[in-house]
Amino acid sequence: MHFPAQRIDLRGVFFFSLVWVALTLTLCVSPARGDDADIEKQLTGKGAVFTKSKDVITGFNIRDCSAWTEADFKSLAQLTHLQSLDFGGGLTDQGVALIAPLTEVEVIQTNKAQVTDAGVKGFTQLKKLRVLKFFHPGKSFTGTGLAELAGMPNLQSLTVAGSDFFGDEGMAAVARLEQLPEFRCWHDAESLEGVSKLKGLKNLKNINLGQHLSYKPPATVSDQVVAILVEMKSLESIQLSEARLKLTALVELKQLPSLKTLTLDGIDMPEADVEQLKKELPKVQIKWTKPPESYVKRIKSLFGAE
Secondary structure (H helix, E strand, O other): OOOOOOOOOHHHHHHHHHHHHHHHHHHHHHHHHHHHHHHHHHHHOOOOEEEEEOOEEEEEEEEEOOOOOHHHHHHHOOOOOOOEEEEEEOOOHHHHHHOOOOOOOOEEEEEOOOOOOHHHHHHHHOOOOOEEEEEOOOOOOOOHHHHHHHHOOOOOEEEEEOOOOOOHHHHHHHOOOOOOOEEEEEOOOOOHHHHHHHHHOOOOOEEEEOOOOOOOOOOOOOHHHHHHHOOOOOOOEEEEEEEEOOHHHHHHHHHOOOOOEEEEEEEEOOHHHHHHHHHHOOOOEEEEOOOOHHHHHHHHHHHOOO
16 A cells, blocks of 8 residues: 655744754753852852852852861852852862862962862862962971972962961972962961072062061071072062062162062161162162061061161
8 A cells, every 4th residue: 555755844843943952951051040049048058158240150258168068069069150269267188179170260269278288189170270379278288289280281370378387398399380470478487498499480470479487587588589589580570578688689680681570568678778779670660668567576586686
């Protein structure tokens, strides 16, 4: 028996396809927005503060996450549009590992984190990370693990501040970050020997060196550290803090061909010497402030009373 061929209504098929695509997009996108709102509400109740850009959550801040559970960190990791994270106390190696899905993150700041040297490796999963800051890290962080960051080409700035345990070994690890354009450290335990290890960073443009945390000499920021910086020809910006420096030492910075900015923050030196320094370095923008009272005690302890 012969059956006649059936005609296929292409317009109907096309219309059905459009409906299917629209339904699929609705199912995929809308719940995600709803989930973000649910996660925001859940984590806000646990101390988190979020910022948004065009109704999308892009920033996160928490003063203390020490009471957070694994489930809390996993919820945070679902907010995949996050670009900046600011953790107060309580961040651990496990927490760092759990935020690995946040592939859009560019800036991370930590304060009183309990991340160890081994745990630093967890940050390498964040391929877009540009800025990483450690303020007052715990005693299990000496900085040696920072060498793991050598394979992160997008890393632009690294800060370590406020640690009795970050010393010359940590500085040696930083010296392996050949891609690094900016390094900042103050109130740590590094010596002049540690600073000298940075001379191999040929791409380093900006450096911020503050005084070491101890009140005992020898000082880290001193005329001797200026002599080290003179050998770092790639530098464009230098900030030195909480020290007594001589004009004769600072004048030697004229040997840096690319130096554009010199910030002398709380540096004990005669104002007349600052004016002379400006004449000696006419192409360099020089900013100088007298030591505030909070700096005076450490300066006198390290350099003696004048």
